[in-house]
Amino acid sequence: MIRVLVADDHAVVRAGIVALLDDVDGIEVVGQAADGLAAVEEARRLRPDLVVMDVRMPGATGDVATARIRAELPGTRVLILTTYESDSTIIAAIEAGASGYLLKAAPAEELIEGVRSVARGETALSPAIAAQLVARLRAPAPAELTPRELDVLRLVAAGCSNRVIGERLFIGEATVKSHLLRVFEKLGVHDRTRAVTLAMERGLL
Amino acid sequence: MIRVLVADDHAVVRAGIVALLDDVDGIEVVGQAADGLAAVEEARRLRPDLVVMDVRMPGATGDVATARIRAELPGTRVLILTTYESDSTIIAAIEAGASGYLLKAAPAEELIEGVRSVARGETALSPAIAAQLVARLRAPAPAELTPRELDVLRLVAAGCSNRVIGERLFIGEATVKSHLLRVFEKLGVHDRTRAVTLAMERGLL
């Protein structure tokens, strides 16, 4: 019997996962949680074999909750659900120790088979997500932005000029331009607007 | 007995709505659909009292599907579900004739009560969404952009300079700037980057 904890902030999604899994032989839903912190606490209390978790939740996001659960409970595996194929948190969640990553749009069989695979110690990835991971590996530039570069880029997205950004971040305008030039370089673009839209597409912003 | 059709492209969400509603006395789920077109077809075939529909679906988006269903089946009402409070399609769906708009994060009771309300001919709105509607009504400018202005803005989002945009659209650079200035005015911003991000937030792009 695979004991499963379900964590999702959306009541209907939670009910859906429970409905799909609880009917299946060999799978038992032992608990539910509505946010990331509750997921960690319930996992600690129930010690399930598997946590099926939404990647975006209030409290603690999926990757943070995954890391905590993996650190405290070596016997508990994590299967992440996501809405979007191109979610920037995919990498983070996998690095945090998630054993699987499925799309919410996936058919019921894929979810059930994913649960069984992960419980067996295997990895479960939706095809679209697997493709994305491969693409990332092929991409020469991981295009990861430093915290400061993200600060600057967020203010650019808000429509601030370089001078205003400098004032807001308590740095010189020249520094803002330096950060921005690095951002352009990393993203392979030549202007601030495209940098913002591309960062949004990649989920960096 | 309220006969309900459930439409959502996410299998788990669909299962969740069905699980929550089917157990309730007086509510019967008579069908399901995985995209907007299928929702319209199933509604035509099943003639349910109510369609519970995700706002974002492949095929036809929630608002388009709502409009078609309302046009063809006067006896069928539509209740829209959404993930985000600030979804730009809220207005469109309500204009298309939806009788309710609930958040997926809403508790099960709210969803069930929403279904009953809408079936009675009332309107069901999540508090957060109701607040948003009021805010919109207070906003003086509806901020609609002309087709040409959207053409220009899309190219701005792609990172093109004004000159390049002019070349692509076979118009002068001066014309591009004219369009852009109108866009800034309509959106109440002062630079191209913020114009793009705001347009994306509002679903104009």
Next chain:
DNA sequence: GGGGGCCTCCACCGATCGGTGGAGTCGACG
């Protein structure tokens, strides 16, 4: 026929941005 959008274009200006080519401090990591 007379508005009223919408689209097109022009000249001109100051402000801002993109880009170059530096340089220094600091903390982390091996």
Next chain:
DNA sequence: CGTCGACTCCACCGATCGGTGGAGGCCCCC
């Protein structure tokens, strides 16, 4: 302890952008 990455700053330049203040043509609707 050396190195590397992240962050900070400077001066300078040409290109682009934001903004002003026009103008005319087109089409649709009243």
